[in-house]
Amino acid sequence: MLGRSIFFILNYQLSISMQITPLGAENHELALAYLRSSPYRNALPLSNATQLRARCDVLVAEEQGRVRGVASTYHDLPIPNLTFAVRSSDVAGALIAQLADRTARLRAEPAWALLPAERHAQLRRHAHILDSEIEFQMVVEPDTLRPHEGQHARRLATEDLPQMDALARAAGLSVWHSSALALGPAFGCFADSQLVAMAATHFATPEVIEIGHVATHPDYRRQGFASACTRRSRRRPSNWRHAYS
Amino acid sequence: MVLEHNTPALSAYKRLGFHVMERMYLTQFTL
Numbered sequence: 001m002l003g004r005s006i007f008f009i010l011n012y013q014l015s016i017s018m019q020i021t022p023l024g025a026e027n028h029e030l031a032l033a034y035l036r037s038s039p040y041r042n043a044l045p046l047s048n049a050t051q052l053r054a055r056c057d058v059l060v061a062e063e064q065g066r067v068r069g070v071a072s073t074y075h076d077l078p079i080p081n082l083t084f085a086v087r088s089s090d091v092a093g094a095l096i097a098q099l100a101d102r103t104a105r106l107r108a109e110p111a112w113a114l115l116p117a118e119r120h121a122q123l124r125r126h127a128h129i130l131d132s133e134i135e136f137q138m139v140v141e142p143d144t145l146r147p148h149e150g151q152h153a154r155r156l157a158t159e160d161l162p163q164m165d166a167l168a169r170a171a172g173l174s175v176w177h178s179s180a181l182a183l184g185p186a187f188g189c190f191a192d193s194q195l196v197a198m199a200a201t202h203f204a205t206p207e208v209i210e211i212g213h214v215a216t217h218p219d220y221r222r223q224g225f226a227s228a229c230t231r232r233s234r235r236r237p238s239n240w241r242h243a244y245s
Numbered sequence: 246m247v248l249e250h251n252t253p254a255l256s257a258y259k260r261l262g263f264h265v266m267e268r269m270y271l272t273q274f275t276l
Binding site (some may be wrong): 040041096100106107109110111112113114115116117120123126127128129130131132133134135136137138139140144145146222226227230231 | 246247248249253254255257258260261262263264265266267268269270271272273274275276
């Protein structure tokens with residue numbers, strides 16, 4: 001009985017001393033410093049709080065002037081989604097609940113998250129998991145990206161968007177969005193005049209660039225086209241790092 | 246991100262110099 005009482009008091013104190021507010025001028029610097037402490041693991045939360053900020057809802061949990069966690073959802077994706085960075089499962093629960101209060105589609109239909117193991121376990125405490133699939137976050141630094149011999153990739157431009165849309169459909173890309181060219185460079189390989197492979201930018205923050213929308217037309221696979229496109233994506237300022245998606 | 250079972254893609258990215266940083270869970274859920 002004594003143990004239960006102490007547990008209740010601790011949780012009560014957590015709820016009354018923690019504040020959750022939208023990311024804004026007052027908490028922006030603290031929230032970014034919190035996320036930048038682990039730039040690869042927090043790559044998605046960082047992108048939502050910086051480059052993609054205008055298209056995201058971002059909430060910050062604070063307690064006594066210290067950030068306890070950050071959660072966000074990206075409105076442009078065709079599927080409901082969220083991501084978060086917290087050190088305590090209780091904070092995750094509070095952030096997710098408030099995020100869902102503000103974004104109705106998070107409760108209206110199944111949603112998606114891409115999380116490391118620890119955060120997957122935290123989500124499990126506050127959500128019903130329908131399915132999980134393992135993916136590897138692949139990383140390279142610009143100076144260790146090896147040369148690729150063979151196919152030639154060129155930078156894609158606005159006039160290539162119809163072909164990029166068609167390739168995304170043919171390759172079955174799940175989160176393709178035609179705003180990709182606004183987020184960073186994209187590169188493509190052509191056979192005759194048909195775009196047969198591409199690699200674009202999911203997001204680019206000062207800490208991490210996520211290369212995404214990597215696709216090869218089913219008729220042109222295993223010929224090094226995607227590698228050539230990805231290789232070209234390295235041409236960024238030397239102090240930027242890369243995460244592949 | 247590369248699916249765990251997509252061996253050709255994993256091999257291709259490793260040939261370019263990429264290495265695995267973290268194992269991630271692509272998760273579908275309801276609240």
